[in-house]
């Protein structure tokens with residue numbers, strides 16, 4: 001019984017990560033590459049439409065600073081920001097370098113995603129790049 005519970009918990013978290021990756025592939029990948037080094041970005045600046053997702057993830061984690069030391073609280077704040085930004089990108093909200101916004105322009109709003117898809121993709125962005133620097 002315990003084993004069953006563990007397996008089903010494991011499966012459901014894998015399924016959620018999968019859903020996030022699917023949402024990313026279908027809605028974000030055309031502009032945000034999954035993983036590029038800073039060097040790759042510099043070398044391919046003219047072909048890129050947006051910062052790579054590892055840069056986005058890293059930048060949000062570095063910039064969003066909360067008083068609470070609890071990592072789970074920080075994760076929730078970052079996820080809330082991402083879900084918000086997808087639906088309504090605003091020049092006053094972006095944490096991108098000014099130069100990047102000038103180069104790429106502001107992200108167009110994506111308004112067709114369902115609540116569970118927004119949650120899944122935002123969690124995926126947080127977890128996919130855990131402990132990775134850009």
Ligand code: HEC
Nearest residue numbers: 027028031049050056082085089094095096104105106107
């Ligand atoms: C048509 C191209 C395009 C698509 C599609 C796109 N983005 Fe973006 N995104 C951008 C650009 C350009 C920026 C950088 C300028 C800005 O911050 O608005 C950006 C910035 C962001 C930021 C803010 C980063 C920061 O530092 O503030 C987040 C978060 C983000 N995108 C998430 C997503 C997610 C999640 C998806 C898919 C559901 C997605 N984007 C789809 C072009 C796109």
